[in-house]
Amino acid sequence: MNPCIFHADVNSAFLSWSAVERLQKDPGALDLRKVPSAVGGDISRRHGIIxxxxxxxxxxxxxxxxxxxxxxxxxxxxxLIPSSFQTYRKFSSAFIRILKQHCSIVEQASIDEAYLDMTGELRRDMERAVRPDSFRNPAQNGFPQETALSEEEKMWRACAWQEALSIKNEIRDTLGFTINVGIAKNRLLAKTASDFSKPDKIHTLYPEEIPAKLWTLPIGELHGCGHATAEKLEQIGIHTVGDAAHADRKLLQSLLGEKGGIYIWNSANGISSSSVHASHDEAKSISNELTTRFDITADNFEENAPPLVHRLSASVARRLQKAELYGTTVGISVKTNDFRRYSRQLKLPESTDRESDIETISLRLLRQLVFGTDGLFASGKGVRLIGVAVSGLDHGDFRQMNLFDYMENHQEEIKKAERRKKLDDMLREIRGKYGESSIHKGTDSR
Known part of the structure; x- marks a missing residue:
């Protein structure tokens, strides 16, 4: 299948974020997004730019x-309202954080936009062979159906649409502002699609849609074609993106230079890179998640969920130990079969890097999430993905500060912890020598 790239773009970011913050402070305040309003300039003197x-x-x-x-x-x-970069940074961080919960490869392009390489996520969706709502009910979910496509391609695109819908709606419902999501096979087309009608929309720009959706645009709306370049092209009769797509490349190069001419011709024909480069900031958490081959329900939970949590906890613990990090918060997250995410977390009195601690807490949190009051299983939902995360990372300083008090008051717990640590160390050594599958949990056959 082709790569699947999303471009997520906040609608009127600075204005929207200011409006949301005002409404959070005063729910009765005027929603600036619904009236003619703008950010910019010196409000008292009424000068500057929008x-x-x-x-x-x-x-x-x-x-x-x-x-x-x-x-x-x-x-x-x-x-007119003043700028507030503190507000913008706060909402931008929350926006990117949700994107990273849905996709492992996120490249932040600016404070209010990002590219997501969703190829891996969609491949896992396809492996599960579960038809998303957008495939079963295309009209209800806004998913455009193309009858000429193969069933596999239809499913691929339906999964992409459902993932985009989940991201868009989660940001709107939890953060209070809207985004547009463009879906395509490369960065250029994804960004172009996200600029179509707004707000709170999903748009696709697949290869067969280029003539109707891209070539009809004025040449000045082609991404990367500035005002001066557009004027030069219009002077020789190139008024639309389609005109540039069908123009002679040598003509474009003679007018715009070798690189400029090739860029315009390639872009007009939808040719661009699909590479998305995830930014690598200092880790704030370590996590791992797995998509299940089938939905986990109340009936099969005990058979399937604990082994999966064990595997995820072991992976997170190994990464913590390799990085010489400890975490003070353990969290569990799930994605249900209606593509929604839910999570629970617990802050610990002392940071840990132990597999047994992470597994015990994660499994407890998962049980609360699915079986507790108003649990997911009670509402008929199945679980299609489980994730384990450890956050609040440190290098063990907090542990050293509290060590003596803890030893004095928890002698029995310390002895048990020492035994658990010896067992964890032994298991880690065996797995290191003989592989991950060398040890697994079994049942007593006596």
Whole structure:
């Protein structure tokens, strides 16, 4: 299957984030997104430039980057608000955090947009052979059906649509602002798709859709084609992206230079890189997750969930120990068969890197999540993915500070912990020599 790239873009980011923060502080406040409003300039003196605008403001012809004075001439009732980079950083971090919960390869392109390589996630969806809602009920979920595609390609695209819908709705429902998601086989087409009609929309731009969706755009809307380049192209009769796609490459190179001409021709024909490079910041958590081959339900939980949690906990513990890190918070997360995510976590009195600690807590949290009051199983949901995470990482400093008090008051627990550690060390050594499958949990056959 082709690569699947998402481009997630916050709708009117600075304006939206300011509006959400105001509503959080005062639920009765005016929602700036629903009226002509903008961020930018010195509000008291009414000068500077517009850095963000609401969709109603766009209807007055107000553009990002234009002087505030000019914007006020177009819309005298325009509400102006000041910038708040502290607010922007807070919401941007929350936005990226949710994206990373859904995808292992996320590249933040700016404070309000990111690329996601969803290929691996979709491949796991396909391996499970579970038809998502977007495949079963295309009209209800907004999924465009293309009858000429193979069943496998239809399923691939339906899974992509469902994943995008899950991401978009989670951000809207939990953070309070909306995003657009573009779906395509490469970065350029994904970004172009996310710029189609807004807000709170999902758009695709697959190869067969290029003539209708890309080639009809004015040449100035082609990503990477600036105002000056667009003017040069229009002067020789290239007014749309389709005109550039069908133009002679040598003509474009003679006008724009060798690299510039090739870039415009390739972009107009939907040719671009699909590489997404995940940023590697200092780890704030260590986690691992696995998609199940079939839904875990109340009927098969005891048989299938504990071994999976054991495997995930062992993987997280090994990574912690290799990095010489400890964690103070253990968390469990699941994705249900309706593509929604749920999680639970527990803060520990002392940080740990032990497999047995992580496994015990994770399994307890998982049981609470699925069997507890208002648990997932009670609502008829099945679990299709389980993840284990350890966060609140440190290098053992906190453990050293509390060691003597802990030893004095918990002698029996210490002896048990020492025995568990010896067992963990022995298991780790055996697995290191003979492989992961050399030891597994069994049942007493007596």
């Amino acid at each position: 850095t963000a605008k609401s969709i109603p403001a766009k209807k007055y012809g107000i553009r990002t980057g234009e002087p505030v004075v000019k914007a006020l001439q177009k819309c005298p009732d325009l509400i």
